[in-house]
Amino acid sequence: MRVKMLIADDEQIIREGILHIVDWSAYNIEIVGAARDGQQARMMYDAHRPEIVMTDIRMPKLDGLELMQHIRCLDEEAKVIVLSGYDEFAYAQQAVRYGAADYLLKPAMPDVLVAKVLEIRDQVSKLQQEREEQRRLHNRLNEGLPLLRERFLRELAAGGIADRSLIEEKARYLQLQLSPTLPCCAIVIDLDGRVTPDPAAHGEASLYAAKAELEEQCGLMGEVFVLSPGQLAWIAQFAELQDGVDSPVLLKQLCSELQSRLAARFQADFSFGIGTRSPDGQSLPASFQSAMAAVKHKTIVGLGAIILADELTQPQDGAAACPEPSEPELLKAMREGDRDGIAAAVRQALSPALQRNEVDYAVLLGMKLIDHVSREWGGLASGRKEGPLTEYELWQQLKRQQTLPDIAAELTRLLQEIAAHRLEGEHGEAGQQRWVGQIIAHLQEHYQEPLSLKRLSEMVFLSPNYICSLFKEETGQTISDYLTRLRIDRAKRLLSEHGIKVYEVANAVGYTDSRYFNKVFKKYTGMNLSEYRSLRSDTF
Template identity: 30%
Template sequence: MEFMKLLVVDDEALVRQGICQGINWPEYGLKVVGPAADGLEALEIIRQEKPDIALVDIRMPGMDGLELLKRIKELDSGIKVLILSAYDDFTYAQAAVKLGAFDYLLKPVEREELIEAVLKAKGVRREEREKLKEEERLKALLSQSLPVLREKFWEELLRENSLSEEAIKEKAVFLGLELDTSTGYWGCLLVELENLRPEAGEEEKQLSLLKLTQALGEFFKARGIRAYILTQPNYRAAVLVKVAEGEEREWEEVAFNLHEFLLSAGHEVSAGVGSLVRLNKLYRSRKQAEEALGYRFYLGRNSIIFIKDVEPPQEDFYPDVYEREEELLPLIKRGERERALKLLQEIFAEIKRAKVAIPAVKWWVFHIISLLARALYELGEPPDTLWGQRDIWQELESKRALEEVEEWVKELLSLFLDYLEWKKGNKNKWILGKIYEAVEKRYGEADFNLQSLARELYFTPNYLSFLFKHLTGENFTDYLTRFRIEKAKLLLKDPRLKIYDVASKVGYTDAKYFSKIFKKVTGLTPAEYRDIA
């Protein structure tokens, strides 16, 4: 049991003794401290023992009960003071209550009445202590949550219908942020990672974002610039910087230097830079930064774009783009590769020059891909013949720059034109012969696969895979594996060769993986096959 402390203050020794010893206070969860014969002695005990409850005589020499009560109130200690008085005087009682006395008891006080009054004070004191503990616990939690609350505060400033200046000041003080809302300007710079692999997992992407925010922090810390950095959706970071009035040009210099620093540190990023605004209008700069970052579509990756340099995009194509499209389709259908690719390049150059809006560009590209798909159907083949399980629309949506879209469309167009050439039947036997020749020559190379073969023969992997399957009825990868295992069988007949030597000679760097593939194809491990052979 946790005991509360009880202090008895009375100038009469018999009274002190009677109260302290005449009642078994530990039985009620109370420990007697002191006692004290006057107010000054009581104050010293209060400072040392910090009692919870005090029984105080109102009339004492030196410092009386009312003066002691006044001093206790000044200490703000939470002590519950019960006044003991031999005078049934309303003026005394009124003064005691005004000074914060918990109760006013008349001498001689009955034992049960005294115990009841003290226990009542104890109950109130316990509730106050529990409430104080809860407040302290909540304050500790609040202190731990301050970084999150500060980030929410900045996020709120980045949303439209933002806070008033008065609300900003109030919240900033609460969060311990030194913000002067009456002077200077604020700008938002939005940084986006460019080198995230599409197949990367969430952990890898978040780790890349964390490295970026750390680099941003290092940049500003090294230059003594106060900046606030927030992570944003789509693996972006928002940088908020204050610029003093009259030093607006410094904002552009900071942005340029930051972008150069990030690129030199190996971070592939593009950045959009908003204009300078007052703090309560920071959401405007954030919106402008996002708009500027979108302009990267025309300038390419690893760009820095200022909103002041952004021209409004054209909402649609110029008529001559549609006319060029009408020229393109016949060239594609006739299989005129060189002319078709050249015309496609000219169309994209016009799109870039005219700054056609991104949605319009992607719609037009998807329209072209749809026409290629329809042409395949007309040739009696579904689009999956060339594209397999690729999500064409998702691939298009993932392109962040116009030059990437152009290269991607050229790849699909080349795949289609490769198919047309195959359909004519001019190269079938020659290509198949080249494939067999390459396998015979390079099967022992660990990095020899469909992709490297396609590069060697100047075809796309998808087309080469389709062609081989169409001509032989077998997947190229299966054929290469079977070929390597047949060569391995011959090598295993030589007892001087270790299993890992055989694996290495047929293109496998991992002997365990080789053994697994060997058993999958033959039903035997290499060692078992060697014993039989």
């Protein structure tokens, strides 16, 4: 590394001699100035901040000792070599007091002077290298600090650290907002995966984005970290938790607010499991275990739930087994097109799985129902162009569901679809027209809402693919095109009204992005929203 040096002496011959005694640049030394007095030397030092200063003692305007005082005020580590013709102990003593690196008497031998400067240069270079190494180590530590924090917090959650003093020491070293002496509570947050079509909202990126959002909202109320893939954890710790009676209510309220913020930003479901209150950091693992058990109950109550561990009821040993599903009643409901009866039969069939809180068991019970229907009806025709549904396809559809309510809803929809197709064969085109009419009525009433094929399929009990082909066959246009034209017609009416802004029109017909709706409007009408409004104004 190059080292900068400043020369200060009121004798020109001395200054010139030092400047040209050697080629300083060959030794990685840059001469930033040669001052003729102390005042000029101070100005040069302020401008360049050299690591080495070689100065005389007796100089006009500002002497060498005063210059050293000024330098020490700005940089305690700058190296000052005093070069003086005064062999007096008082001067040397004062120079040492101001931190002089060395004191040389004039006339100094060239080789002695150069050797001293190079010695000081080596000291400065070593110090610079040490600082650079410290900076690199500090940067590496800062880069790795988030990972170290996550590892420590996961270990703490798993009960891998029991020593209270060690918890306090590590928390302080990792700069965590945790105190082993204050009560806390573990909260487990599941990203349930029902995310909008935005690809950036999926996977690990969305998990860490959600973590950043939680950290911003939670502030100094504990620590947030990634517990496992698709799962975050929050160690909540703040003064209000000292009240053990009101803390569950407060935590549930806080989680509800956080859930709303996360859902609004990511358009996704987040389930919260709130563990039992821990009086100190040592009992935190038990709080985490209860939080994990709580969040698993989303498979019973549905995704996007907030569940308090204190509110969970433990199953009783020897509980009476739920009755077997009444398969004849299911077939009767399906033959009659009784949708409520089908839903009731499905609930009865899945009740043992609900009691045991086992998703896989629910799938097994659902396949038992499907097998019975298939045997009784000689197949599982559902109106698909691809042909009858296979049991493997039905099993796959059920396995994709994440909760017991989802499995019940999907199984009910599938059986209702099969029943509807059977009735369709009995009633012909009248049934198809009735279903299309239901879809059109729904779109006309809910055109401001996002299009959901799943919702339409559940409404008429047919698969999304089938209702799309059926709608196109009956109307000559796709459901999406029909909805777009419906929205444009509604927008035309609104544009005829005075006082409503263009972006308000877009919002009123279901578009959050007014610029995008402007393009859609122009595609279908040949004019943008403003042009259409102007035309209507001129007409009337």
